Amino acid sequence: MGDILSLVAKRLGFGLLTLFVVSILIFFAVELLPGDLAEAVLGQSATEETVAAMRDQLGLDRPAIVRYLDWLAGAVTGDFGTSLVTGDRVSEKIGPRFGNTLFLAAYAAIIAVPLAIILGVIVALLRNSIFDRVANVATLTSISSPEFFLGYILILYLAVKAGWFPAIASLKSDMSLVDMMERTFLPALTMVLVVIAHMMRMTRAAIINLLASPYIEMANLKGTPAWKVIVHHALPNAWAPIINVVALNLAYLITGVVLVEVVFVYPGIGQALVDAVSKRDFPVVQACCLIFAATFILLNLLADVGSILTNPRLRHPK
Amino acid sequence: MSIFVIGYYALLIGASCLAAYFNKRSIFLLLFSLLLFSFVMGIIGGQGALLTVTTLAAILALAAGISYGFREFLVQLSDSNVGKAFGGGSVMYWTVLLILVVLIFGGWMLEWFNPAVFFAMLVVWLILPFLTDQTAKALRTAPLTAAFGMFIIFTYAIMGIFAEYIAPFGEAEIISDSFAPPDDNMLLGADQLGRDMFSRIVYGSRNSVGLSLVATTLAFVMGAGAGLMAAIKGGWFDQFMGRFADVIMSVPSLIFALLILSIFGTGLEVIVVVVAVIYSPRVFRLTRAVAGNVVVMDYIEAAKLRGEGTGYLIRKEILPNSTAPLVAEFGLEFCFVFLLIAGLSFLGLGIQPPTADWGSMVRDNATLISFGDYTPLIPAAAIALLTVAVNFVVDWMLFRSSGLKEM
Numbered sequence: 001m002g003d004i005l006s007l008v009a010k011r012l013g014f015g016l017l018t019l020f021v022v023s024i025l026i027f028f029a030v031e032l033l034p035g036d037l038a039e040a041v042l043g044q045s046a047t048e049e050t051v052a053a054m055r056d057q058l059g060l061d062r063p064a065i066v067r068y069l070d071w072l073a074g075a076v077t078g079d080f081g082t083s084l085v086t087g088d089r090v091s092e093k094i095g096p097r098f099g100n101t102l103f104l105a106a107y108a109a110i111i112a113v114p115l116a117i118i119l120g121v122i123v124a125l126l127r128n129s130i131f132d133r134v135a136n137v138a139t140l141t142s143i144s145s146p147e148f149f150l151g152y153i154l155i156l157y158l159a160v161k162a163g164w165f166p167a168i169a170s171l172k173s174d175m176s177l178v179d180m181m182e183r184t185f186l187p188a189l190t191m192v193l194v195v196i197a198h199m200m201r202m203t204r205a206a207i208i209n210l211l212a213s214p215y216i217e218m219a220n221l222k223g224t225p226a227w228k229v230i231v232h233h234a235l236p237n238a239w240a241p242i243i244n245v246v247a248l249n250l251a252y253l254i255t256g257v258v259l260v261e262v263v264f265v266y267p268g269i270g271q272a273l274v275d276a277v278s279k280r281d282f283p284v285v286q287a288c289c290l291i292f293a294a295t296f297i298l299l300n301l302l303a304d305v306g307s308i309l310t311n312p313r314l315r316h317p318k
Numbered sequence: 319m320s321i322f323v324i325g326y327y328a329l330l331i332g333a334s335c336l337a338a339y340f341n342k343r344s345i346f347l348l349l350f351s352l353l354l355f356s357f358v359m360g361i362i363g364g365q366g367a368l369l370t371v372t373t374l375a376a377i378l379a380l381a382a383g384i385s386y387g388f389r390e391f392l393v394q395l396s397d398s399n400v401g402k403a404f405g406g407g408s409v410m411y412w413t414v415l416l417i418l419v420v421l422i423f424g425g426w427m428l429e430w431f432n433p434a435v436f437f438a439m440l441v442v443w444l445i446l447p448f449l450t451d452q453t454a455k456a457l458r459t460a461p462l463t464a465a466f467g468m469f470i471i472f473t474y475a476i477m478g479i480f481a482e483y484i485a486p487f488g489e490a491e492i493i494s495d496s497f498a499p500p501d502d503n504m505l506l507g508a509d510q511l512g513r514d515m516f517s518r519i520v521y522g523s524r525n526s527v528g529l530s531l532v533a534t535t536l537a538f539v540m541g542a543g544a545g546l547m548a549a550i551k552g553g554w555f556d557q558f559m560g561r562f563a564d565v566i567m568s569v570p571s572l573i574f575a576l577l578i579l580s581i582f583g584t585g586l587e588v589i590v591v592v593v594a595v596i597y598s599p600r601v602f603r604l605t606r607a608v609a610g611n612v613v614v615m616d617y618i619e620a621a622k623l624r625g626e627g628t629g630y631l632i633r634k635e636i637l638p639n640s641t642a643p644l645v646a647e648f649g650l651e652f653c654f655v656f657l658l659i660a661g662l663s664f665l666g667l668g669i670q671p672p673t674a675d676w677g678s679m680v681r682d683n684a685t686l687i688s689f690g691d692y693t694p695l696i697p698a699a700a701i702a703l704l705t706v707a708v709n710f711v712v713d714w715m716l717f718r719s720s721g722l723k724e725m
């Protein structure tokens with residue numbers, strides 16, 4: 001067991017280090033602005049006094065390192081400073097939106113993960129049949145389409161023509177869970193379509209990869225039925241790659257949400273990021289980027305840790 | 319029960335019986351599942367649903383027919399073995415290539431003449447060496463999906479190169495009311511400012527695809543160059559580049575692009591550089607892995623002992639032995655870059671108006687969707703069709719180079 005623990009600890013340490021480096025990257029990218037933050041925000045028409053006042057307010061007279069440490073200390077405790085445009089606390093603006101985004105991602109994941117794994121196993125069982133080919137073409141098409149294409153198709157057919165679901169996923173705070181699920185069904189479905197395609201392909205590849213190994217051939221030669229070979233012999237060894245696939249796709253869900261949120265005007269963090277980028281509201285941009293990057297790194301970390309923990313060779317060392 | 323419905327089921331049942339009689343198992347399975355599916359569809363959706371299925375089947379059959387024809391065309395073309403004369407990279411070949419590039423650049427920069435024809439010649443010239451009987455052999459076994467992909471890429475290339483001659487109007491020319499419906503003059507109607515939608519889609523193929531191609535090439539040059547250097551040099555350079563790639567890849571690409579674009583604004587050159595930097599680590603890793611396998615071979619050791627320089631090693635020893643995965647990666651990379659740039663344009667942060675671009679066209683006309691109009695979907699479908707096509711071709715290439723032919 002000591003072996004596994006040290007591997008996991010090493011991976012965790014590396015993840016933390018990556019997060020630290022990324023936070024440096026995000027903070028100092030803004031330092032690359034031509035001129036400085038105050039000039040960039042106020043524009044060319046600003047007078048010397050207003051620029052100086054702005055600098056003073058933002059504390060730009062302090063060295064960048066000090067400001068970075070300040071920002072990092074704030075970010076760790078959930079405080080990202082104040083918005084340059086509205087003057088509100090960034091955390092107050094982003095907090096509920098982050099919750100909304102998580103809700104949407106979780107909604108999509110709950111539908112997509114079991115469905116994708118079952119379909120992936122079925123397609124692996126039927127490999128090289130006509131169904132496999134059709135599934136291959138369908139999943140490739142779904143992966144290659146931009147999210148907004150899928151989203152607008154769903155809006156056109158399910159919301160405008162059929163009128164089954166609302167086209168715009170606006171949320172109110174006093175909505176019941178069922179209401180929220182109906183409101184957010186189309187954005188969730190868009191993400192489900194993309195993610196299922198990815199996961200199915202990866203699950204299929206992982207299982208087919210295993211089916212080439214000698215012990216599977218042995219099981220086949222014994223005359224074990226095909227489904228039993230998959231469920232009893234292949235699946236236990238396939239958990240590691242499948243967990244990897246799931247975590248990677250969840251990471252994709254969290255970040256691929258930006259375009260979907262814009263299509264459906266969903267009040268999530270992705271939309272906040274896009275708004276802030278066009279208004280050049282840097283504290284909000286930095287906060288959103290840090291949150292997205294942290295989630296992405298965390299889920300990648302989970303993918304690695306998961307595959308270490310489920311690896312039979314590491315769990316039962318000789 | 320109209321004649322159409324009866325004919326529909328009769329045709330399906332008859333065709334599946336025939337397939338069963340001639341022992342075509344997969345065709346029978348497909349037809350029979352379509353039949354069962356149609357029962358459900360017909361009960362729920364009525365005749366309209368069956369009509370939709372028929373239309374879809376007709377479109378599929380058309381696509382399959384075109385792909386089949388195009389594949390035969392390519393096979394015949396490469397069977398002529400023209401490419402043999404250009405193999406090995408003769409001086410003549412490279413001179414003509416250089417002259418064409420200079421002509422295109424001159425025509426584009428100085429605006430004396432339209433470089434479209436020379437551009438088309440350049441593309442043909444680049445493809446010529448591949449027209450050998452070996453290619454013909456590979457193409458004969460290519461699946462129809464790959465042939466379909468090549469046909470689509472071919473169509474887009476023609477559309478992009480000869481945009482001025484195909485489009486009836488200029489890309490920023492306002493010719494009617496905003497959101498005017500299609501008429502004799504305008505195939506697809508007008509957009510939000512009254513510009514011809516069809517012309518803008520044709521021009522968009524040049525702008526969107528061209529920008530993505532430039533960005534992909536830059537990403538490839540940077541990533542592959544660094545990967546090859548890292549594989550040959552090893553040591554601290556290898557370590558440093560590897561960690562650097564890790565950090566860039568640990569930030570989601572769209573988020574990274576948004577961060578940098580918020581700082582430097584949305585110029586074309588900013589987009590190209592940012593996208594290239596974001597996607598070069600992927601190329602770096604692949605090149606590093608592929609070249610790493612080649613570098614340990616004995617013939618590399620022999621070349622090193624002969625005293626060959628790094629340039630010679632890369633050009634003559636490593637690259638010829640790692641082209642297949644790199645070409646496939648170029649296709650995949652192009653898809654990612656194309657989708658990212660389309661996404662940025664859709665968010666209003668990519669190619670700026672009045673330049674026609676598919677991503678921003680979707681965004682600008684999105685309001686039409688709520689009136690049940692499908693026009694905004696056309697540029698989006700154009701994006702999807704190209705990425706699907708490239709993916710089909712890449713899928714076939716990967717399958718061929720992986721050697722997993724029996725699995």
